[in-house]
Amino acid sequence: MEYIYAALLVHSAAKTVDEESVKAVLSAAGIAVDDSRVKALIAALEGVDIEEAISKAAAAPVAVAAAPAAAGAAAAAEEAAEPEESKEEEEENAMAGLGALFG
Known part of the structure; x- marks a missing residue:
């Protein structure tokens, strides 16, 4: 869930939801980032409003x-x-x- 929350937080800040921004939010929250999960999330959000x-x-x-x-x-x-x-x-x-x- 924290990956989704990170993407929503980036979106609410009017920033581009990409791998770098999601990783930055997760790292700032003290969460160990799994690159494959971040990539899967970004791929799933591609084309989604x-x-x-x-x-x-x-x-x-x-x-x-x-x-x-x-x-x-x-x-x-x-x-x-x-x-x-x-x-x-x-x-x-x-x-x-x-x-x-x-x-």
């Missing part, structure tokens, strides 16, 4: 929390009738965008 991925990940819980209370009671009754697999599939789909961000 980090801002967009963050906004999509942050928007999903907000959309669920914004549902009115009356609709929540009806949804709870429907969820009780749904099989457990359906809930797991929904969670996996919601996390799919994060998987693209983290490789």
